Structures are given as structure tokens and as C-alpha cells.
Amino acid sequence: MHSHHSHSGDYVAHGADPLEDIVDRAKQLGFDTYCLTEHMPRFDKKYLYPEEIEGVGNEKAIDQLKQNFSRFLGHAKQIKTREKDNINIVIGTEIECCDIDHIEYARTIIKENRDTIKFTVGSIHHINEIPIDFDQLSWNRCLASFNNNLKDMLISYYELQFEMLQRVQPLVVGHFDLYKLYLPRNTRVDPLSGVVCENENSVVVSEFSLIEMWETVRNLVIRNLKYIKLYGGTVEINSSGLRKKLKEPYPGSDICQLVKKFCDGRFVLSDDSHAVAHVAVCYLQLREYIVDVLQLQNVYYISQEDPEDTVTVKSMSIDEFKNHKFWNNSMLSRCE
Template structure:
């Protein structure tokens, strides 16, 4: 079993448990491959989260701490990677890039290059629209929509355009939570099906496929997927959406079917764990989604080359994936 995206309380403020505890749980659950991917540090105060400020609201100290935490993570991850464990779980070292804006994307690209001997791959994701976080809370999500003229189509196009810029600059091997914008999307939000304008009239978003509703949005998604296909990346099926009580993982079926058509059906699996209790979270639901909703014939994972630095995507047939010994342990009575 595999996860290509994880965090810990040691190196990000919204994590829960120490990295040692998270990785020990992955070993206990007999993961074949577990990737360590703490966030790339942000370097502008406007992107700091409330829990990242110190009591004195010292901007330079807060940013310096993020950068030091990142270097500490890289050192710690190498120790874990090189240490034998009883399940022979393979730990790979990556980084998640939040892609706040173009400056942050370029900074991330340079930092990955500077640490090429340690960082083996990146998870490229988008957490902001109009420089406003869309996965922090409902208030910020609403602000991002307002900054898009209270127009959902404009909001989505801004998201996928920033994602495209991230893809062009970073070419991440794993593309993280492809449709993260849906986390705080109010299901009773009403939208004009032609213009995308939100208001008291219109159709509730719960009854439509946002990806397929507007041809411009679908075209932006297809453009991004075709570029990922061109450079050889993969889309993660991220179960944190299920943990947060969304009906589908990231990405939803509307995007998933487009991945099959335009990106070679290259999916990897991730738990996006932020603590011990989230390791392998909702993987039984993900299995059902993979087999019965997307009807995939294979799932991919990252494997390490002989030099123990470079990585590549390798495919596993779905019947082999379904029969993995992980599932017997996963379903055993607790």
C-alpha cells in the first residue's frame, strides 16, 4: 500500500503528532511506500496562518522559523528513510508546494533544485485563489469568491489557471488534491448556470457538475491534464476529502473521468495524513471509489531507482492492489 502525501506536527503548525509517530504508524500498518512531504516554507507575511505567528507578531522570526523547520524536516526525513524498519516500508522524501502565487512557485522551484540531493519529488497543489486561502475556513473561502466578483465560474478559472502556472513551472510528479476548491463550497450556494454569478436566485451547486457545467472550466481542466500527461505526472486520489466528510475523495468523479481520458489514467493514492489517526484514513472508501466508480485497471506508485535518489511511477494491476496484504490488517478488528 502507498501514500504519496503526508504531514506531521513537528514541521507544520496544523499537524498533530510527531513525524516519528506518523512514520511508526505507517510501518505498523505495513505500508509498502510512504512519502514524507511537508510544506514548502512560505516567505511572505501575507501568507502566514494565524498559528504560525509568534506572540510578538514578529514577521521575520515567523518566516525564519518556517525555513528552519523545513531544513530540520529534510534532515529528519533522511534519517527515517535510511533507517531499517520491520515492515521494510520505503520512505520517500518530497515536498508539497502550496503555489500561493507566481513568486512562491518560483521560490519553490529554486528550493527544490537547491535540495535536489534530498528532495526526490514534489506534490504540486493550489491552496489559494486571488492570494486568499481556500482551505483554511469558510470565511476565507467566501472572501476568495468575493474577490472573484462573487462569480463561481471566474473563481474556478482562477484556480485552474494558477494550477496551470504551477504545472508549467514545477512539473510536479504528483499533483495534489486536484479539486481542493470544493472543501468549503456551500452546497446551498446558488449560481446562474450561464454566467456563473452567485446570488439568491439560480441553481444550487449541489445539483450540478461544476467541471462540466461551463465549457471554459472543462477546457481549463483538460488543458492542465494534457500537460500533466505530456511531462509524465500523476494525479493523487486524496482521501482527506473523505475524512472531512465530503462524499468523494479529491478529485471527484467528474475530474477522475477526465483524468482517464486525457492523462492516461495515472492515479496515485494518498492519505494526506496530519497525524497518527489519519494514516491510511478512509482507504476502504477509496478502494470502492477506485474499483467501482472510476473502474481503474491499475493504480500507480512511486518507486526508487538504484541510486536511491531519483524516482519513477510504476503501475500495479487493480486485482493485485485489491489483494494486497494491507487490506487484511486494515480490516482486522481493532
């Protein structure tokens, strides 16, 4: 089994446990491949998070992010070599994509470290330069920056994602619909304009697929998926959405249907762990999602035959996936 996206408390402020403990847990659970993809540093102080600045100030915090990242790469390499007979560790990085400058900076970092970084998880965490997965207040501020027009906010998200896809061509596209994390389930929206409001036409967002409701948004999703297919990327099914109490993983089944149709169903699995308890979290539900809800024919994964090799994308049949010995591990538990 595989996970293509993880973090640790050693190298990111919002992580909880040491990287070594996370890898130990991945070994215990019987992963074949576990990808270490720490966030790449941010270089603009306006994108620092409060916990990064605390006690050190802006300049030092920026320096620390850089140092943390190079220490991460060194450590990950050590683990990879040491564990090569136990588990296949693939080293990558998750791109933040705060804005275009940051995407360009990401390209430089990837180029500079191309001997170590074998692939990237391309994720969008900001819209209009405001983080959308940090807390409710920031998310609300982001919506307000679009005059409370949720449709415009999603359009901006998928436009920035397209910029990132074109400039970086990440092998794995991260949490495809992250904007839903802090979208309150009882939000009412005008289906025509996309404005969050309570008028006689407004509907509750949790009762509808926003992708089906708004053709403009759907067309952007389709354009992005066709592009991912064109350069040979994959879309992760990320179980952290379930860990964070969303109804579905990222992406939701409405987008997954489009991935099947326009991106050959090129899905990989990720737990996006930030702590030991997150390793393989909700994977049993992910299995049901893949087998019963999405009814996929294949599951994709990243493969690296030799530690020095470049990585390739491979697939296994759904029967191979369903019958994998990983699922028999008694340590695997359902998430609440």
C-alpha cells in the same frame, strides 16, 4: 500500498503528532511506500497563518518556517536510512503555490535540495492570494474577490495550476479540486454567468457537476491534464476529502473521468495525513472509489529502488491492487 503525501505536527503548525509516530503507524498498517512531503516554507509575510505568527511576529515566523523545513529534511533522511528494511520512505515536498513568486521560490528550494527532495506534490492552496482551505471566512473572501462569480474563481484556480504545472512539473498533482472544501453544498449559482445568487434560473451546486456545467472550466481541466500526461506526472486520489466529510475524495468523479480520458488514468493514492489518526484514513472507501466507482484498470505509484536513486512512476494492475495484503490488516478501519 502507498501514500504519496503527508505532514506532521513536528514541522507544520496545523499538524498534530510527531513525525516518528506517523511513520510508526504507517509501518503498523503495512504500507510498502510512505512519502513524507512537508510543506515548503513561505517567504512572504502576507501568507503567514495566524497560528504561525502568534507570540513570535512576522520576521521570526518566516525564519522559523525555513528552519523547520531544513530540520524536516534532515529528520526525514534519518528515518529513511533507519527504516529502509521496514518501509520505503520517499522524501518530497508539497508546494503551496500562493502566487507566481512563490512558485519560482519553490523551484529554487527544490534545486538547492535536489539530493534529498526526490519529487514534489504540486498543489494550489490560494486563489487571488487568498487561502481557500484555511477557513470558511477566507473562502468567502476569496469568492467575494471575484464579485461572487464562482466560475471565475475556478477559472483562476486552474490558470494558476497550469502556471505551476509548467514551471515545476510536479510528479504528483495534489488535491485537484481543493476549492470544493468550503463550497457550501446549498450554494445557488446562475449556471450561465457563474454568479452565486438566488434567481429563477439558479441551481444548487451540490446537484450538478461544475465541470460539466461550465465548458470553459472543463477545457482548462482538460488542458492541464493533457499537460500532466505529457511530462509524465500523476494525479493523486486524496482521502482527506472524505476525512473532511466531503461526498467524494479529491478529485471528484467528474474530474476523475477526465483524468481517465486525457491523462491515461495516472492516479496515485494519498492520505495527506497531518496526524497519526489520519494515516490510511478512509482508504477502504478509497478502494471502493477506485474499483467500483471509477473502475480503473491500473493504479500508479512512485518507486525508488535505491535511497540515492531518482524516483520512477510504476503501475500495478487493478487485480494486484484489489488483492494486496494491505487490505487484510484488521487495524484498517472505515472512516465515519
